Amino acid sequence: MTYIIAQPCVDIKDRACVDECPVDCIYEGERMLYIHPDECVDCGACEPVCPVEAIFYEDDVPDQWSQYYDANVQFFDDIGSPGGAAKLGVIPKDHPIVEELPPQSQD
Ligand code: F3S
Numbered sequence: 001m002t003y004i005i006a007q008p009c010v011d012i013k014d015r016a017c018v019d020e021c022p023v024d025c026i027y028e029g030e031r032m033l034y035i036h037p038d039e040c041v042d043c044g045a046c047e048p049v050c051p052v053e054a055i056f057y058e059d060d061v062p063d064q065w066s067q068y069y070d071a072n073v074q075f076f077d078d079i080g081s082p083g084g085a086a087k088l089g090v091i092p093k094d095h096p097i098v099e100e101l102p103p104q105s106q107d
Pocket residue numbers: 005008009012013014015016017018033049050051052053054055
């Protein structure tokens with residue numbers, strides 16, 4: 001089980017979640033951040049600090065963002081399990097469902 005990040009993060013990237021994660025498993029793409037499903041230890045510390053409420057336990061993802069479970073998992077298909085996000089910095093890609101979104105803004 002894991003937490004995931006959904007669409008409200010896109011183009012916002014507040015990064016408050018990164019500071020809370022005890023295992024450094026929140027990785028930064030170009031337009032949003034992604035939680036590594038195997039490295040997350042379900043501590044839940046990230047969820048309440050996101051100002052746009054983009055973070056959900058995988059069983060609680062709203063229907064309109066259900067694709068974001070796969071987006072968080074598939075983002076790591078070619079990355080594997082680096083065991084820490086800080087050393088990677090910004091990873092120059094996003095999941096295809098994020099790449100195709102028009103620019104997002106916080107309403
Ligand atoms: Fe994104 Fe929220 Fe983290 S906007 S970077 S999920 S604090």
